Amino acid sequence: MKTPGRVVVVGAGMVGHRFTEELNRLDSSIDITLLGEEEYEPYNRILLTELLAGRVDLAGLTMAEHDSSVAVRLGAPALEIDRERKVVVTADGAVPYEHLVLATGARGRVIPVPGLRNGLPRGVHVLRSLNDARDIKAAALNARHAVVIGGGPLGLEAACALRHRGVAVTVLSLEESLLDRDIDPAVASVVQEAAADLGVEFLGSVSIDSVAVCESHVSAVHLADGRVIETELVVLAAGVVPETSLAAAAGLETAQGIVVGHDLRTTLDPSISAIGDCAQTPTGTSGLVAPGWAQARELARNLVHGTLIEPVEITGSAMKLKAVGLDVVTMGRRASTADSHDRVVNVHDVAARRHVEVVVRDDTLIGVTCVGAPEIAAHLSTQFDRPGMIPADPLQLLLGNSAGAVTEAPSPTTMPSGTTVCRCNGVSKGDLVREWENGATTIDALAERTLATTGCGGCTSLVCGIVDWLTEVDPPVDRPQTASVIQP
16 A cells, blocks of 8 residues: 555644654655644643643643644634545645545534523533633633533533632533443442532432523523522533534545544545544544544554554543542443453442442453542552453452552552553553663653653653652663654
8 A cells, every 4th residue: 555645634633633743753754734723732632621620721731743844734624625636625725635634523512402502602611622621711700600511521520620719510410420431330429429528519310401591691500300500600511522524514424423444444435534533433433532542543554554453442441530639540341341250359438438449350450440549540550451460369459468558659660661651652661761761861751752641641640750760770861862752
């Protein structure tokens, strides 16, 4: 297969940005154009609730700049795809392509109830973009009470961020429990109690009848059971809808998302691919950044080297809640999804707002759920999905040889080189050590070389620990800045 000489990427979000990086690293001779609808430099959307909470600023969200050889056009939304001419039409003219990559992402789902059917009134917001976060932040200044619709990770993070700003918050969910896709109901009860301690009220199994509007501004949310919740601010966090309008207008097959095969090519035009939230692969749509990044990496390798694309698993990705005052980490299986021969061990302590659970299959840790125990979560993450790394008695994973032993942070000294440190990018301890030896002797330099810490940020403390250890055992010296690249 011939490597395309000109590639156009539509969508400058996290997945489009990552694909462009990967492609340029593999072959800098390819003419790459990245079209972004927003005027901002590409930023980390995962951290928008951190911005809302005031724990990071805009600089903390901005992603690494592209190589100067990549043509980045911001504030240049794609208006049309002309498949016959092989061009993408923008307001500034047509951009020709040999291969087109659609990374158009998804938009926040707006529930179809009276009050929201003809556009969003003032005071009602989705949370998908930097502008959304800024608008919610501004609205929170004059709001006494906010309603967050959706009890998933985004909804709970937004609720905790608003509560951190002093706004009373009620979370509404169609589901019975919080984080229903990530944790079991018994675990969710611990999270709900911890959220209540922060002042976040949760109402589950509710049906929203309508949203009341007074003088073009939201005033209340009416529930089907007759309850009325007065509010000045509503945040919609009830899922996303893949952005398919551009593809559909071009005659490409769309369903839930833009339909692609295992090769990530669209079914009706092999010169067009789709990746990330907008893509509907044979295994489904993702809605998560880690599968989107994996798709970006696989597609870039395929276009340059012709390698077969490995199907990317959509389910089973790790989740680390980024909520002020709440610590929730999940990886792999949980009790309700474990097989009959798996071993499930847990500590359930509602009074301490703590739940720790492991799922073990043979000699491998295949599931972790930690609520209110960030140190234990960090410890278990270094052993997750690594055969032969666990003791014969799974209880030792929670207690160690003596009570409290497991609460110690994982030591870089004893971590095997193959231990995965950054799960978003597949970066191991060995990758970090190798780049340290090649001259990347700061957190920022290691992040640039390996991409560790650039996803959800859950590995930052572990990377810092490794840097501290390396600084002690292998102090930085004047080394050549080798331009090696890790391919996670």
